[in-house]
Amino acid sequence: MDKKRLSKALAAAGIASRRACEELIFEGRVKVNGKVIKIPQTLVDWSLDQISVDESPVQKEESKVYYMLNKPAGYICSSARPGQKKIVLDLFAGRTERLFTIGRLDKETEGLLLVTNDGRFAHEVIHPSSNISKEYVVKTAQEITPEHLETLSQGARVDEKWIRPISVTKVRRGTFRICVKEGRKHEVRIIAERAQLKVLELRRVRIGSLILGTLPVGEYRNLTDREKELVLADFKKSSPRKKS
Numbered sequence: 001m002d003k004k005r006l007s008k009a010l011a012a013a014g015i016a017s018r019r020a021c022e023e024l025i026f027e028g029r030v031k032v033n034g035k036v037i038k039i040p041q042t043l044v045d046w047s048l049d050q051i052s053v054d055e056s057p058v059q060k061e062e063s064k065v066y067y068m069l070n071k072p073a074g075y076i077c078s079s080a081r082p083g084q085k086k087i088v089l090d091l092f093a094g095r096t097e098r099l100f101t102i103g104r105l106d107k108e109t110e111g112l113l114l115v116t117n118d119g120r121f122a123h124e125v126i127h128p129s130s131n132i133s134k135e136y137v138v139k140t141a142q143e144i145t146p147e148h149l150e151t152l153s154q155g156a157r158v159d160e161k162w163i164r165p166i167s168v169t170k171v172r173r174g175t176f177r178i179c180v181k182e183g184r185k186h187e188v189r190i191i192a193e194r195a196q197l198k199v200l201e202l203r204r205v206r207i208g209s210l211i212l213g214t215l216p217v218g219e220y221r222n223l224t225d226r227e228k229e230l231v232l233a234d235f236k237k238s239s240p241r242k243k244s
């Protein structure tokens with residue numbers, strides 16, 4: 001049994017500060033198992049007790065988890081399942097956390113995808129002001145020429161905005177690397193299409209300074225604290241905004 005003081009349990013669930021939770025309790029707005037409890041020191045156990053504030057049930061706050069996944073092609077990034085389609089969260093079967101992906105990759109795109117239950121971290125990574133670069137390796141049906149590279153580096157219009165890659169380099173005959181800062185739907189495919197290149201494979205290999213490395217396709221692992229920092233490293237370098 002894991003008993004905690006009611007005020008502390010509410011604060012840990014993100015309701016308010018410990019002091020403000022005590023106020024809620026004194027005001028008679030908190031119920032435990034349907035009964036108003038006005039003593040903040042009352043011991044509660046999340047596995048046994050139902051707690052509500054203003055009649056809304058309160059859930060225990062989950063500890064935060066951060067995974068890197070090597071997404072296989074054929075899985076969509078969505079919390080809801082449209083029809084019978086495979087979703088990325090199927091690869092996390094058996095996990096009890098309320099997970100979601102940080103941003104999206106197209107169904108047929110492979111590679112580095114972050115999955116978490118931490119909305120704040122996800123917001124920081126996705127927000128345009130974060131300035132985080134992402135790198136993709138693209139295999140094409142044609143040999144890449146200097147003209148293709150020139151057109152790719154000009155970018156393309158995506159959702160009414162012109163997207164210009166930070167860098168484009170040829171890797172070998174039909175493979176190039178492209179680095180972009182925006183996070184717009186289909187952006188790399190649209191840029192490749194403008195250069196009249198047919199994309200055979202698209203794989204994300206880096207987010208910020210976090211590299212996918214040798215994680216096998218379809219597998220995931222926990223991020224270390226250092227790796228979490230690497231995701232936001234570009235942001236820290238480029239923004240004076242204080243991080244909490």
Ligand code: URA
Pocket residue numbers: 104105106107109184185186187188189190202
């Ligand atoms: N750009 C694309 O075109 N697709 C992705 O999945 C990611 C970036």
